[in-house]
Amino acid sequence: MVVFSNVRLVEGACNCLADSRFKYNYRNKCDGRDLLGAIYDNSVPCVFFDPQYRGVLDKLAYGNEGVSRGMQRSMLPQMKEDIIKEFIAEISRILIPSGHLFLWVDKFHLCEGVSSWLPANLKIVDMVVWNKQKMGMGYRTRRQCEYLLVVQKRPLRAKGVWAVHDIPDVWEEKVSGDHPHSKPVLLQARLIEAVTNQGDVVVDPAAGSYSILTACQKTGRTFLGGDLVYGAD
Template sequence: MENGMGKYFKGLKAYCYNEWSALYLEDTFEALEKMFPETVDMIFADPPYFLSNDGISCSGGKAVSVNKGDWDKIGSLKEKHAFNRRWINLCRKVLKPDGTIWISGTLHNIYSVGMALEQEKFKIINNITWQKTNPPPNLACRCFTHSTETILWAQKDDKKSRHYFNYPLMKKLNGGKQMKDVWTGPLTPRSEKTFGKHPTQKPVYLLERILLASTREGDVVLDPFCGSSTTGVACKHFKRNYIGIDNNLQYIQLSIERLNNE
């Protein structure tokens, strides 16, 4: 094992680590299999949406390919669901008994994720709808504009599990009223893409709310598909410990730039 945050895996060396964060340039499945059990307080996962189907999307007012990369492609529905069940099963192993997992997705994958959570003995706490105030327009004009994503929040389906929820803070942040499960806000601003961008990068405010709602200062947070490490940025802001895993060197290097310059 290593010093600092590079101590949560057996026989696996962190690409970069310090006292509060560790980044692993590894296949998600292989890394999770080597992680010590019940070491993580919270997981945020933004897995592949599998929406890369050679279609067209809109970015900056221009028509662009919807394809994100080979990591966003899958052969069949059966393969997609097996993929989701496998990584969710491994996440359950490393999550503490009272820990929780948040998973973001669109219609292309989130229904498989929801089923996989139940099959892998998780209980869904909330179904959050993230409503985007500035979604890209629908160029085909043959359906409603896609302007939302779903974020599922779940805990282990165990009678002894007692998840943490900072209800008073969420109520305070919502003007003294109970916070609802529809969150409204803009897409990731350019200011958060100074060192480069990830095609599915989430805005920092979204991860900040998730962390404040379900973790305490000093907790260990894992992102098994970390991309550009928005989760890590939010962890740095609120003194949480961060573990990020990604198999793409470009995104790990982008993560390092972001975390070092926050």
């Protein structure tokens, strides 16, 4: 029995915005929850979410990092778990049936588990390990990877929904840029091609370096996203 296909049979809405305050293909400066709240129910096929986690900082009783640990990192508003859950609840609402959330997690939250953040209609179906090819920090092993959870809204299925079948689950891509949490454009572009069609809307409510905007430009998709710090003035 064939369980996969190179053709997507699922379509997203051409216009998912119910609020003219926000623009497509633009760096909206906003609270991501306001942006998500302005999107119609069941209207987008794909969302990327990269929270600014503070779970490990709470675990170690740290405050936000100061100037000595990096000015750019200290500027980013940290997200506690209740805020992350608010984002994911809204993402669940706006995703079309069988739509995908790509959720970036760090090693701490991967090990602690994130299933409690997901409502009943969202389920983790896969994971990609991103080898950044750059050594990071760590008391024991040094961090070189980040983790991208592939989450699908029910009904769970791949055939007719996921159209690219040559993406490895370990992806090597070096990134550069001024943002402290830059993400791999080429990986995200391939994932966008896997779960959307040309012209579909891809949402990123915590856009940071706007790597998803770049990925949308490369793939002919429509970007809808913003950031509290790095949006346009």
